[in-house]
Amino acid sequence: KAGVTQTPRYLIKTRGQQVTLSCSPISGHRSVSWYQQTPGQGLQFLFEYFSETQRNKGNFPGRFSGRQFSNSRSEMNVSTLELGDSALYLCASSLRSSAGYNEQFFGPGTRLTVL
Amino acid sequence: AQSVTQLGSHVSVSEGALVLLRCNYSSSVPPYLFWYVQYPNQGLQLLLKYTTGATLVKGINGFEAEFKKSETSFHLTKPSAHMSDAAEYFCAVTFSGSARQLTFGSGTQLTVLP
Numbered sequence: 564k565a566g567v568t569q570t571p572r573y574l575i576k577t578r579g580q581q582v583t584l585s586c587s588p589i590s591g592h593r594s595v596s597w598y599q600q601t602p603g604q605g606l607q608f609l610f611e612y613f614s615e616t617q618r619n620k621g622n623f624p625g626r627f628s629g630r631q632f633s634n635s636r637s638e639m640n641v642s643t644l645e646l647g648d649s650a651l652y653l654c655a656s657s658l659r660s661s662a663g664y665n666e667q668f669f670g671p672g673t674r675l676t677v678l
Numbered sequence: 679a680q681s682v683t684q685l686g687s688h689v690s691v692s693e694g695a696l697v698l699l700r701c702n703y704s705s706s707v708p709p710y711l712f713w714y715v716q717y718p719n720q721g722l723q724l725l726l727k728y729t730t731g732a733t734l735v736k737g738i739n740g741f742e743a744e745f746k747k748s749e750t751s752f753h754l755t756k757p758s759a760h761m762s763d764a765a766e767y768f769c770a771v772t773f774s775g776s777a778r779q780l781t782f783g784s785g786t787q788l789t790v791l792p
Contacts, residue, residue, distance in 0.1 A: 594778055596779070596780075606785075608780060608781070611779065653721055653722065655778075664727070664729045665778075668724075669714075669722040669723070670721050671720055
């Protein structure tokens, strides 16, 4: 079974631009979560999508948004990029059943550099 | 609110020596606890997890961890380090009400010396 895929793997943008990152979950997984990883702040939860609806949101400004499609693929968008948005953006998928914990499987990430 | 503290941002051990990576958590409700490993330019791979039941959990690659509620700890150990264990390790916590929102520690970079 194919793992979580993220595209693109690397991206360079300039301040003020916007960017869209894509995540394809493992087949059958319906929950997609996004995390930002930076040297200064570490790994931080951005948001989770399930059944095309945002279910949880971390403490990030409104410039960070996302969506999920009917096939469970998810995109996240960052508008008006700032230098501090340079990070590795990780996507994780899980089954999200009602019983207990479902393991999250992480993709390789998208490395975003803002110049 | 929940939080995770990893003691030691860098740990060096000799090949064949014991690996001990420390993790303490804070959670007002029963936690789910995890250890992830990250190799350069890769995502996170789950090493092991504690949700309920046995407090000593075994994971992949010979790693294990023990959940100690009284000490609010979940330290990661491996009896004998291998060169391939060199990576960054993250402890994470969540709870049943929000199981997909992981709170991570700051990470520990493990170096294995020949």
